[in-house]
Amino acid sequence: DAGITQSPRHKVTETGTPVTLRCHQTENHRYMYWYRQDPGHGLRLIHYSYGVKDTDKGEVSDGYSVSRSKTEDFLLTLESATSSQTSVYFCAISESHTDTQYFGPGTRLTVL
Amino acid sequence: DAKTTQPNSMESNEEEPVHLPCNHSTISGTDYIHWYRQLPSQGPEYVIHGLTSNVNNRMASLAIAEDRKSSTLILHRATLRDAAVYYCIPQNPSGNTGKLIFGQGTTLQVKP
Numbered sequence: 001d002a003g004i005t006q007s008p009r010h011k012v013t014e015t016g017t018p019v020t021l022r023c024h025q026t027e028n029h030r031y032m033y034w035y036r037q038d039p040g041h042g043l044r045l046i047h048y049s050y051g052v053k054d055t056d057k058g059e060v061s062d063g064y065s066v067s068r069s070k071t072e073d074f075l076l077t078l079e080s081a082t083s084s085q086t087s088v089y090f091c092a093i094s095e096s097h098t099d100t101q102y103f104g105p106g107t108r109l110t111v112l
Numbered sequence: 113d114a115k116t117t118q119p120n121s122m123e124s125n126e127e128e129p130v131h132l133p134c135n136h137s138t139i140s141g142t143d144y145i146h147w148y149r150q151l152p153s154q155g156p157e158y159v160i161h162g163l164t165s166n167v168n169n170r171m172a173s174l175a176i177a178e179d180r181k182s183s184t185l186i187l188h189r190a191t192l193r194d195a196a197v198y199y200c201i202p203q204n205p206s207g208n209t210g211k212l213i214f215g216q217g218t219t220l221q222v223k224p
Contacts, residue, residue: 031210042199042214043156058211090155097210098144098203103155 003027004104006091012110019078021107023091025071032074033092033101034058034066036085043090049074050097081111114139114202121219124190132185132218134200139180143202146212147174147185151196156214159185159198195222 003026013019023032031050035043035058045058047066055066063085065077078085091104117135124130136145146161160167160174162183167174173186187194197217203210 033210035214042216043212044214045209045211048209048211056209058209092155094210098205099210100158100161101148101156101210101212103157106153106155 004091004093004102006089006104006107008107009105010108012112013081014112015082016080019081019109019111021076021089021091021109023074023076023093023104025074025093027093027102028071029093029095029102030071031094031097031099031101032068033094034064034074034076035090035092036060036087037090037106038087046076046089081109083111085109086111114143116200116202116215118198118200118215118218120216121221123221123223124187124194125223126192127189130187130190130194130220130222132187132198132200132220133182134184135182136200136202137181139202140204141180142206143204145174145176145180145183146201146203147172147198148201148212148214149194149196149198150217151193156199161203190220190222192222192224195220 033048034046037043049055049068089107092101094101147159148156150156162174175184199217
């Protein structure tokens, strides 16, 4: 299995609070991705990174920011969490944009 | 981005072959066809991918129609562990995001 961990695995928070989710990899892959998965929707891309300090928006980026200060870590921040951001968040990595993506175990976030 | 159509659900008996169809009639000539699956409470995992020729690996086979408007994922002997949601995903390698667009997928139930 690819070395990908996500933390925390579960989190319950209140509306308006900031939340940061962490994705950590030990594979030295260049690309990292954040997806969210909601009932009735497939996984949707939030943000992705193609190198240290190189990030770009996905299709559902509003209300989220990301940072990547080193190869192994990709952080997803909800500046002010809303109930609509209750979801399961998956991180993925790949060597290049055309290579297989390996997914982490997910973080279940509940915003009350 | 190419649209895909997959059956919502399918059933199979254990140790029997399973053919999971996918229609991708709007696929472009350079899109690869990827298949991922998602076991319950886990992140998606790569199954197989191809461009024009049929492909085999240790997990499955991928049969691609000659006109590339459809493909079929073949599990040669289904096991209980193969119960999952299977996603067919065309991906354009010329883009630089690596974005995977997950549809609703096919939920495969495997009966003992």
